[in-house]
Amino acid sequence: MARKIPLERYRNIGIMAHIDAGKTTTTERILYYTGKSHKIGEVHEGAATMDWMEQEKERGITITSACTTCFWRDHQINIIDTPGHVDFTIEVERALRVLDGAIGVFCAVGGVEPQSETVWRQADKYRVPRIAFVNKMDRVGADFFRVVDQIKERLGHNAVPIQIPVGKEDEFAGVVDLVRMKAVIWTGEELGAKFDVVDIPDELRDEAERWRENLLDAALVFDEEVMEKYLEGEEVSEEELRRCIRKGTLAMEFVPVLCGSAFKNKGVQPLLDAVVDYLPAPVDIPDVRGHRPGTDEEITRPTRDEAPFAALAFKVMADPFVGSLTYIRVYSGVLESGSYVLNSTKGKKERIGRLLQMHANHRNEIKEVRAGDICACVGLKYTTTGDTLCDESDPIELERMEFPEPVISVAIEPKTKADQEKLGVALGKLAQEDPSFRVRTDEETGQTIISGMGELHLEIIVDRLKREFKVEANVGKPQVAYRETIRKPAKAEGKFIRQTGGRGQYG
Template sequence: MPRKYSLERTRNIGIMAHIDAGKTTTTERILFYTGVLHRVGEVHDGAATMDWMEQEKERGITITSAATTCFWREHRINIIDTPGHVDFTIEVERSLRVLDGAVALFCSVGGVEPQSETVWRQADKYGVPRIAFVNKMDRIGADFLGAVTMMKERLGANAIPIQLPVGQGDMFKGIIDLVRMKAHIFHEHTNGMTWDEIDIPHDLQAQAAEYRTKMLEAVSDEDDTLLEKYLEGKEISEKELLDVLRRACLKVSIIPVLCGSSFKNKGVQMLLDSVVNFLPSPLDIQGGMITGHHPNMQDTVSRKIADNEKFTALAFKIMTDPYVGRLTFFRVYSGTVKAGSYLYNSVSDKKERIGRVLRMHANHREDVDEGYAGDILAAIGFKNTRTGDTLCGEDEAIILEKMVFPEPVIHQAIEPKTKADQEKMGEALSKLAEEDPTFRITTNLETGQTIIGGMGELHLEILVDRMKREFKVEANVGKPQVAYKETIRKKVVQEGKFVRQSGGKGQFGHVWIELEPNEKGKGFEFEDAIVGGVIPREFIKPVSMGIQEALKNGILAGYPVEDIKVKLFDGSYHDVDSSEMAFKIAGSMAFQEGAKKANPVILEPIMAVEVVSPEDYLGDVMGDLNSRRGKIEGITPRKDAQVIKAMVPLSEMFGYATQLRSMTQGRALYTMQFDHYDETPKSVSEQIIEKVKGKNA
């Protein structure tokens, strides 16, 4: 079947925002106005199409990025709905990786919330062009221009309003279009399907003229011809204005700002117009090219984003569907793909057969004969593909830039309730880990316990809940445990010697290493400084492997050791008795002995915490954060509240939600996310070591 919509008429967009900014409702309204839905679904009654997992309907938060397709003004718009809770940041990150543009949603009352900043920084990282939509203009305390100021101050964005609200709060009736200088007043009785286009109300004309001038000044900076016209006082046409706004938006030098109320059905059609007018098509990204490297890791490979190019796609999400099994979501960058064909996974070096190609609409799916460049699709039949893998033709291999996933900061022991649950639990956990690369499963070798790791308490809670619902596995979960690490602070030189003579062939490995702290975040580095063959080449790698194995269990409390440099500079060997195993053990012994003398320390995860509290409780909240070893970084006023930013150790934050609620009578809110690892104070280290020793005693 030939392509229905050209690449120029394709938009791959994400809707990104803080939790509760109205993302899912906005997507619902988009589907309603584009004719995909025939009934408006509300998040608060659990009927929203995009929030299709049970937990999402119960909690009213979006957890997984559901993909859906709709059409507007003869354009295909593929939408990925992303979660706003910090524990699901990975979902946002991987969605942004395959999108071309984004709609950033802000609440007109809260403005730029902490998660808005996080998501914005993620979008900056990938250079994603975006437009901003200030939602919930019908709420008491709505402040459109206040939200725009916050975007400028807190995000450093060149946010330029291209609309103004007609009224705010209960009086919000419609919007002023600053490009056409007309007002749109929406009809309540048609669910906002119709509206009147009128002249700008008299009392808003001065404000509209002021903000149109600001918009023209900002746009003129982007184009010399337009600047000339503007300075000469000549008329600037609507087409000229839209063209330059589009170019500026694609360069991320201007963020066009719109307003509305998705819940009250106002402004969504104009938002769709702006998606088509300003956000990029696949051809606008990186000059219409996709670049990666050959599996040999040397040569750069570039391809045009076109149907007649060699096939290139990126798998960005794995999901288990109750009816069809394993679904692999992928973005096609170049070429085409048919159901039943074979593809090559250039990362795992495996061939994959694509059984069916599906276009997803939240939780229902449509079979597609053929997928084209720019499409976001799901495949059934892949067995060896993981999140971040590249799919291509075997004789034309390419590897696209891989996604990097953070290590877990929190661990919990998990045990099946019954023998029957035991078998199912392993399968359920591995399926969940396939879907979510930030969810890790390990086994404690000493106790045999299964340990799960993730990005926060809510993250693990939801995964355990999914295990119960989707896989019918009942499990007992232990208390959350902090993922501590160890490192060293001093440079030392250490010998490691492993000798075993017991008749017959013995074992002999002898090394001298220099051990020193590495830069933060650099991990483990090994330098081979052996000269003159004092240790033969074949025994060098085993030394490194022995040290790396020893790094898994630090000498203070058995936590993983990181950010360490090791230089192997001397040693000796025996012609007969030396072996790879002997040198592996010698390397491990040298490291363990050296680490004891190198001033070892314990590192703990530090969380960036932001508390929004009424002024009355400010003293209590700050006192409580200080008692949790928190470092207050700053306090800023926000409307009738104060925002406290602090760095607090994760170990001190368990149970914080309950404490904050009781301390402020439920009037304060907080968010936290992992920021960095830092050294624990001596007294805390001693407690951690005692606790570990007590367990092992």
């Protein structure tokens, strides 16, 4: 079966940010405007498509990263919405490992917050090009330019606005597009699906000209031809400017900054345009590197359908209907359902039962996946997070992921003896799903100890035991096995007593 969408039109992106910057709300708007969902799900109402777990709906936070696919301007965009809470930082880590680009969302009031710095560092580690979206421009205290300065100073990146806001706080109406030099205004009708492209308001023209100059100075350095043309006094076309911004973004030397208010349905369509215009396709990133299993011989895999198959498993999830789902990112070649592959990390052969395209917790069965695709597989027995799946005839082992060490431990025991075995099975499944969650038995006290990235992390685990596995458990502090030991020599006097019958001897 031939490829329906050329690889140049793929975008594999993640949405990352501090807690409550508006990642899931932004994703919900993206799904609505691309026609993937026909109703906007609000996070605070527990109706967000991407927050499908019961705990996510109740708490209004993202706990597990969710995948979906949508289409914009004839491009296929695979999106992973990640959690913002520090306890679930592993979800961001493994998403960034397999993505080509990212949107960093910032609150227009809070600016660069602690977890923003963490996710930004993670994206630097995997060299993921990104664009920034300053959200919540409608809130009291919103300041777009302050956030741009913070991205430069605290994150050390060359953040350059490619839009400026029209109004702010209650009066935020839209944005000025500095590439087209037009204003984009939302009137608030039809949930933001309709907007007007008009001339820049007179009171903003001088400021727009100033920021346009700033954009040209920062972007044109990436293309000498266009730079010379500009210096000779010629006009730079929209297409040329977009090309320069794209070059800088892919080189990770330029971060385009956009603004909007996802909750008020403003600024999301230009954000989608920026994803298509500036973030990389799988062919724009360097070929994936790995080594021949059992040797140090380095090999690369080009991002092509004709190359031997290679994929990385980045997430394993327990599923009540199909057992376990293994999420993979395909780097090269083609994979068909029902075929056999080699897990080169474990040295085991695996059969692909079914292939599924995921939309949060909804699934669509597909026959094959090709280079650049992200999908879920059913039927893998040995594969865990970070394992490489490849062609048996041409094996490769890709770089594994690094997982942080747990920071907190508690003791857990079932409320009834009958749940003892069920608890062991359930904890095993959860540990397989989440590499930052560990289970062990303390040899001295005999207690089962669970360790994770924070109190919330372990609280969610215990809640999942109850809901998904029907195991009631008690949690408490681990017992400490106290020991006595000789620390230094000491002298003491004592009475010698010996009695073998009769009066005895006393010394």
